[in-house]
Amino acid sequence: MCASGPTWRDSLSKRIILDNGAYEIKYSAASELKPQKIYNAVGKDKKTRAVYAGNKLFEELENGHSNMQITYPIIRGLLHDSDLETVIWKQIFSKFKKMEERASCLALTLPPVLPDIVQNRLAEIVFEDFEFDGLFMSSTHSMIREAAMIEHPVNLGGGAPSQQCEYVVDSGFSYTYGVPFFNGRPLKYAATRIDVGGKLLTNLLNEIISYKEINLQGETHLVNDIKEQLCYVSTSFNEQLEICKQMLNPIAKEYVLPDYKNNKRGQIRDPVVFQQLPPDQEQINTNTNQRAPQLQAIKISNERFSVPEVLFTPQDIGINEAGLPEMIQQSVNKCPKVMERQLYQNIIVSGGNAMFTGFRDRLYQDMQSLKPDGSEVQIYELQNPITSAWKGLRQFCQNKNNFEEYVVTRKEYQEEGFRVLKKFYL
Ligand SMILES: Nc1ncnc2c1ncn2[C@@H]1O[C@H](COP(=O)(O)OP(=O)(O)OP(=O)(O)O)[C@@H](O)[C@H]1O
Numbered sequence: 516m517c518a519s520g521p522t523w524r525d526s527l528s529k530r531i532i533l534d535n536g537a538y539e540i541k542y543s544a545a546s547e548l549k550p551q552k553i554y555n556a557v558g559k560d561k562k563t564r565a566v567y568a569g570n571k572l573f574e575e576l577e578n579g580h581s582n583m584q585i586t587y588p589i590i591r592g593l594l595h596d597s598d599l600e601t602v603i604w605k606q607i608f609s610k611f612k613k614m615e616e617r618a619s620c621l622a623l624t625l626p627p628v629l630p631d632i633v634q635n636r637l638a639e640i641v642f643e644d645f646e647f648d649g650l651f652m653s654s655t656h657s658m659i660r661e662a663a664m665i666e667h668p669v670n671l672g673g674g675a676p677s678q679q680c681e682y683v684v685d686s687g688f689s690y691t692y693g694v695p696f697f698n699g700r701p702l703k704y705a706a707t708r709i710d711v712g713g714k715l716l717t718n719l720l721n722e723i724i725s726y727k728e729i730n731l732q733g734e735t736h737l738v739n740d741i742k743e744q745l746c747y748v749s750t751s752f753n754e755q756l757e758i759c760k761q762m763l764n765p766i767a768k769e770y771v772l773p774d775y776k777n778n779k780r781g782q783i784r785d786p787v788v789f790q791q792l793p794p795d796q797e798q799i800n801t802n803t804n805q806r807a808p809q810l811q812a813i814k815i816s817n818e819r820f821s822v823p824e825v826l827f828t829p830q831d832i833g834i835n836e837a838g839l840p841e842m843i844q845q846s847v848n849k850c851p852k853v854m855e856r857q858l859y860q861n862i863i864v865s866g867g868n869a870m871f872t873g874f875r876d877r878l879y880q881d882m883q884s885l886k887p888d889g890s891e892v893q894i895y896e897l898q899n900p901i902t903s904a905w906k907g908l909r910q911f912c913q914n915k916n917n918f919e920e921y922v923v924t925r926k927e928y929q930e931e932g933f934r935v936l937k938k939f940y941l
Contacts, residue, residue: 520615520618521618522618522619522648523618523619523620523648523649523922524919526546527544527545527546527912527913528544528545528546528613529544529614529615529618529619529620530544530545530546530619530620530622530912530918531543531544531545531608531611531614531619531620531621531622531647532544532545532550532622532905532908532909532912533604533607533621533622533623533624534550534624534655534658534902534904534905534908535555535589535623535624535625536555536589536687536688536904537555537587537589537590537592537687537688537689537714538554538555538556538587538687538688538689538713538714538867539552539553539554539555539688539901540552540553540555540603540607541901541902541904541905542607542905543905543909544611544614545622545909545912545913547909550902550905551610553569553570553603553606553607554569554570554572554573555569555587555588555589555600555603556568556569556572556585556586556587556588557569557572557585557586557588557599557602557603558572558575558576558583558584558585558586559583559584559586560580560582560583560584561582561583561584562582567583568599568602568603568606569602569603569606569607570606572585576736577736577779578775578779579773579775579779581733581734582733583733585735586599588600588603589689590689591689591690591710592626592689592690592692592708593626593629593630593633594633594636594637597636597637597640600640601640601644604640604645608645616645616646616647616648617646617647617648618648619647619648619649620647620648620649620650620651620922621641621645621647621649621650621651622650622651622652622653622908622911622912623637623641623650623651623652623653624652624653624654624655624658624904624908625637625652625653625654625655626654626655626692627654627655627656627657627692627694627701627703627706628703628706631933631936634652634933634936634939635933635936637652638650638652638923638928638933638936642925642928642929646925647925648924648925649922649923649924649925650922650923650925650928651911651912651918651921651922651923651939652936652939653908653911653939654694654701655685655692655904656683656685656692656694656696656701657696657699657701657907658903658904658905658906658907658908658911659683659685659863659865659897659903659904659907660681660683660696660699660863660907661907661908661910661911662865662897662903662904662906662907662910663681663683663863663865663895663897663903663907665906665907665910666897666898666906679697679698679857680695680696680697680854680857680858680861681695681696681857681858681861681862681863682694682695682696682843682846682847682858682859682861682862682863683695683696683863683865684839684843684862684863684864684865684866684869685865685866685904686712686713686826686839686864686865686866686867686868686869687712687713687866687867687868688712688713688714688867689710689712689714690708690709690710690711690712691708691709691711691712691826691839691842691866691868692706692707692708693706693707693708693839693842693843693846694706694846695846695847695850695854695858697850697854700940701940702849702850704849705846705847705849705850706846707842707843707845707846707849708842709829709834709836709837709838709839709842710834710836711825711826711829711834711836712866712868713739713742713867713868715825716742716746716822716823716825716826716868717735717738717739717742718735719822719825719832720738720741720742720746720818720822721734721735721738723818723822724738724741724813724815724818728813728814729811729813731813737772737773737781740780740781741770741781741813741815742822743870744770744781744783745768745770745783745815745819746818746819746820746822746823746871747819747820747823747871747872747873748820748823748824748826748827748871748872748873748874748876748877749820749824749873749877750873750876750877750880752820752821752824755817755820756817756821759816759817764816766816766817766819766820767785767786767814767815767816768783768784768785768786768814768815768816768819769783769784769785769786769787769812769813769814769815770782770783770812770813770815771783771784771810771811771812772810772811772812772813774810784812786814820873823868823871823874826838826839826868826874827839827840827877827881838881839878839881840878840881840882840885841885843862843882843885844882844885847859855887855890856887856890856891859882859886859887859890859891859892859893860890860891860892860893861893861895862878862882862892862893862894862895863894863895863897864878864894864895864896864897864900865897865900865903865904866900866901867900867901869896869897869900870900870901875894875896878894879892879894882894921938923935923936923938923939
């Protein structure tokens, strides 16, 4: 059966872009200017057993629905539960009113190194469950690189990255993955990853808060917000630790928990010294003598920088892996020596963890002692590290002259089977 009307070959609105992040899927049609986001998770209420998927789950969590068992279809970067992923993709595709899968093409990001079985399963879902007419697959890193090429990124030394050798770091939810590129091709044999990502950092912060302050197990959503609002990467770790020992510690902040009536989000404030008044349970600010409503607050001090520090020194919490700077060094060392200088000069960083204030500066600082003598380090940041892979994918789908050549059609898949997926050079 053939679709009538325009197809993905002539209409950008029929090229559907999906940056399939383990935390959030960023998606749109190639004709759209901004991506939409959907939480890539399913939650089950531990008491009622009610199930919430994608953004419905996100809404529930935002409204203070706790006690949920949350399951992610992607674990450690690999598709773990394809049925759950299908549930979430259904929500996405239902938003494109006139999409008609049989006339549309899906452009999808994947991790740079992936077992065939996972790639095959994804193609099966795309062609057999959803009946798309075309499929394009690429690694997140290739698309981040694509975005960096169009963006004129802000960088330490000025200029734009070379078009010949680049080193792309994606530090997202599940992991931190680095891939060197030569002439636009990823050198997979030199790709290196460490299993430290946003999920691990949030869980670590949760453990610390639950031990020191108040039990927030089962409130991961809240702890994630604390991390995103308050944590940063330090360029002087030991000095900052010393500052935290002072009586008047300028690093300490308080996160006032939301009451879900007046505030759906936690509020940040400087710590204030309160004096408890037992009878009416109100508090007096000793500085201003004013009454303040009693809201539960969590004090966060050195955790603000010691938690993201794990990206740089995972050994601190017993993870026997290199930190991000050494990961880059090890990976570059696997490449031909002639590429070395250019790779250090063209490090592109992306992914949610690159949103931490200080992330790029710290990486720049640590790379100084690892770079070969006489070479330079330049770190390029993307305008929006979270949506950069989506942006690169959109660029590719919109502007690649011969986009059709990069696509596997449903007909090809039916005739040749999984073998045809070898066409995708991730
Ligand atoms: N402002 C911020 N500061 C620090 N971390 C942030 C910020 N915003 C988002 N994050 C974190 O980034 C992570 C998500 O990043 P990203 O969207 O790159 O991952 P993903 O693409 O969904 O997952 P993956 O790369 O593992 O497939 C989450 O852990 C989130 O908490």
